[in-house]
Amino acid sequence: MSKPMTILALFLLTAGISYGQTTQTYEADSAHYRVISEVSQDHAQAVANRLESLLGLFNSYFHFDLSGLTEKLTARVFSDKDRYEHYLQQVIGENRENYVYLHYANAQKSELVAYYVPSQDLTPAAIHQSFIQYLRAFVANPPLWLREGFAVYFESSVYDPTFGTVVYKENLSWLDTLKSILAGKTPDLPIALSQLLNLDVESAKKNINVFYPQSWGTVWYLLNSPDKMQNRILWDSISALRPGATLEENDAAVQNAAFRWVKQDTLVQDFVSYVDSRRSFTGLVEAGMSDYSANKMDIAEQDFIKAVNLQDSSYVPYYYLGLINYSKHNYQLAAYYYNTALSKGATKPLSYYALGVNAFADNKLDQASNYLKMVADLDKGDLGSKADALLKRIQG
Numbered sequence: 001m002s003k004p005m006t007i008l009a010l011f012l013l014t015a016g017i018s019y020g021q022t023t024q025t026y027e028a029d030s031a032h033y034r035v036i037s038e039v040s041q042d043h044a045q046a047v048a049n050r051l052e053s054l055l056g057l058f059n060s061y062f063h064f065d066l067s068g069l070t071e072k073l074t075a076r077v078f079s080d081k082d083r084y085e086h087y088l089q090q091v092i093g094e095n096r097e098n099y100v101y102l103h104y105a106n107a108q109k110s111e112l113v114a115y116y117v118p119s120q121d122l123t124p125a126a127i128h129q130s131f132i133q134y135l136r137a138f139v140a141n142p143p144l145w146l147r148e149g150f151a152v153y154f155e156s157s158v159y160d161p162t163f164g165t166v167v168y169k170e171n172l173s174w175l176d177t178l179k180s181i182l183a184g185k186t187p188d189l190p191i192a193l194s195q196l197l198n199l200d201v202e203s204a205k206k207n208i209n210v211f212y213p214q215s216w217g218t219v220w221y222l223l224n225s226p227d228k229m230q231n232r233i234l235w236d237s238i239s240a241l242r243p244g245a246t247l248e249e250n251d252a253a254v255q256n257a258a259f260r261w262v263k264q265d266t267l268v269q270d271f272v273s274y275v276d277s278r279r280s281f282t283g284l285v286e287a288g289m290s291d292y293s294a295n296k297m298d299i300a301e302q303d304f305i306k307a308v309n310l311q312d313s314s315y316v317p318y319y320y321l322g323l324i325n326y327s328k329h330n331y332q333l334a335a336y337y338y339n340t341a342l343s344k345g346a347t348k349p350l351s352y353y354a355l356g357v358n359a360f361a362d363n364k365l366d367q368a369s370n371y372l373k374m375v376a377d378l379d380k381g382d383l384g385s386k387a388d389a390l391l392k393r394i395q396g
Contacts, residue, residue: 353372
């Protein structure tokens with residue numbers, strides 16, 4: 001049931017906050033969330049359901065006792081960016097990108113705030129800020145590296161509407177940056193582990209270009225290290241967190257429980273080696289192109305398949321997978337990859353030419369002619385000339 005804005009406005013005005021022009025709001029609940037939306041009742045419920053699914057993913061790592069939440073977590077979605085920014089100016093005196101978590105000592109005032117964008121669902125910012133809200137609901141002042149490292153770690157997760165769950169997907173968006181930092185290829189130096197474990201907010205801001213990739217990298221490595229003793233560092237860190245402790249107290253508790261018995265030089269060396277061994281989407285595509293040029297087709301194919309598994313929005317790996325399968329005479333599979341590349345933004349003349357050549361090699365001459373005619377119509381340069389030449393061969 002929707003609730004008139006006048007009730008909410010009265011509450012906010014009592015707190016010294018003004019919305020400006022009033023509008024109707026809609027409220028929906030899930031087991032652990034209360035969502036206030038200016039969009040619609042269905043939207044409020046959809047947001048509540050997604051946030052609940054996110055909480056399930058987060059808690060599969062942290063295992064907090066959810067019955068300890070005395071209040072439902074609040075999320076507020078404004079109908080547009082102007083209303084969102086007006087609210088933030090009233091509350092914190094500054095603007096932010098879409099999605100921000102506002103934390104207060106009084107848990108009832110804390111809230112996740114956003115504005116409605118129809119084309120977006122679970123954006124990285126939404127996941128990042130939702131995680132911070134979740135974590136700080138149980139631990140007010142967790143170590144910054146742990147808080148932000150996990151927040152970035154979850155950012156690529158996706159919502160599966162069929163099952164109503166959020167599925168973790170590995171996020172390697174900071175990998176190339178972290179590689180460059182560790183290799184000394186940037187002006188920014190790595191943060192020493194002993195310093196990273198004790199960063200305060202101001203120090204993190206001063207080292208922001210290194211803090212985010214290194215915090216993510218630390219969490220990512222401790223979760224994925226083949227050494228189970230190093231995996232244990234992260235679980236011991238989580239177990240050491242105390243709900244009401246200060247940042248300094250939690251920093252000290254984590255170091256005492258999880259890092260005191262670790263040979264930090266060895267840990268850092270293993271961390272650097274692991275980061276160096278992993279490749280991002282860009283790294284895999286570059287390796288695939290290099291292997292393709294060197295005629296290492298099987299290796300190149302594996303590079304591009306791994307790239308697609310990391311990120312499937314780019315046409316480049318699909319186009320190269322088409323070329324590779326064409327070279328192996330797997331014409332049906334090559335056609336699939338070329339068409340997929342086309343659907344993801346590959347240029348039409350190049351894609352049609354590849355499809356035409358592939359169909360010609362597969363002895364599907366009518367299909368080849370149709371593709372090649374489209375190339376000739378679209379391209380009046382070299383590609384069009386090549387298409388004309390092949391058409392003449394088909395036509396005898």
